Amino acid sequence: MQAPEFAVEGANVLVTGASQGIGQAIAETFAAAGADVAICSRSMDRVGPVADDINEADVSGRAFATECDVREREDVAAFFAAAADELGGLDIVVNNAGGEFIADFEDISEGGWEAVTDLNLGGTYRCSQVAGEYLRTSEGGDGGVIINMASVNGQHAAPGESHYGAAKAGIIRLSETLATEWADDGVRVNCIAPGLIQTPGVAETLGIDESDIPERGETYRRIGYPEEIADLAVFLGSPAASFVTGETYTAKGVPRPGNSMSNDLGLK
């Protein structure tokens, strides 16, 4: 008889885009579970306080923060090197930084297309490639874990999200491919595909008021909470998921057809 192996205590976890929203919740949840975290965003003024809060909290995980723009290869390389140095190696990498704007396909300029695909898919490509330098092992056995933030919009089409949906679908296929290419190096690669989650980014885009949202656990027919995605990330990072790779885990409450953000706002 064996107890489940959900523990991530002592793991070294890197999370991109952790100054707010899902990335912040992932960093805090790993730290609360006893993992040390290295976090980044484009602004030290924004990500620094998240690390300070973790370091001042009554949790055993420690936090290190630095500025890094995942669109810049040099930033990414420097962030991973500093994180590995500061934490003493890396075990789990969460490629979370991402974002979008909603627009009809015919209105998306070259620049708009490039901005969304380069942040989401390009950032995941860049960070995964650099992550491989730290997570792959030639010794057999466990290397590390990569968790990529996809979206239900990468699984199902939704109006206004052609650029974002294409990028997130690309992240899913990239992750599946990496899971096969790096299997012998002991690296597991999985995606999380959230439905609509209450974060500052989404609130800003859609004008959602937090007071309109039911309590976590009250119903499945609601907007999700960042912590509900963070819990899934901890599972995927843990030894309990040792036979899980190349998969995409969806977390969206009650299934709704045509999962576009605008449809979800009605939460029908």
Ligand SMILES: NC(=O)c1ccc[n+]([C@@H]2O[C@H](COP(=O)([O-])OP(=O)(O)OC[C@H]3O[C@@H](n4cnc5c(N)ncnc54)[C@H](OP(=O)(O)O)[C@@H]3O)[C@@H](O)[C@H]2O)c1
């Ligand atoms: N919320 C949802 O409903 C939802 C649903 C499906 C998927 N997702 C995905 O989940 C992830 C997080 O979403 P969220 O709603 O939490 O987003 P959010 O509230 O907009 O936060 C995005 C985070 O990414 C950082 N960031 C943005 N551009 C960056 C860059 N170039 N380099 C480094 N960091 C950058 C931001 O920090 P700074 O501004 O300080 O740089 C911030 O910490 C994204 O990949 C998103 O596509 C979200």
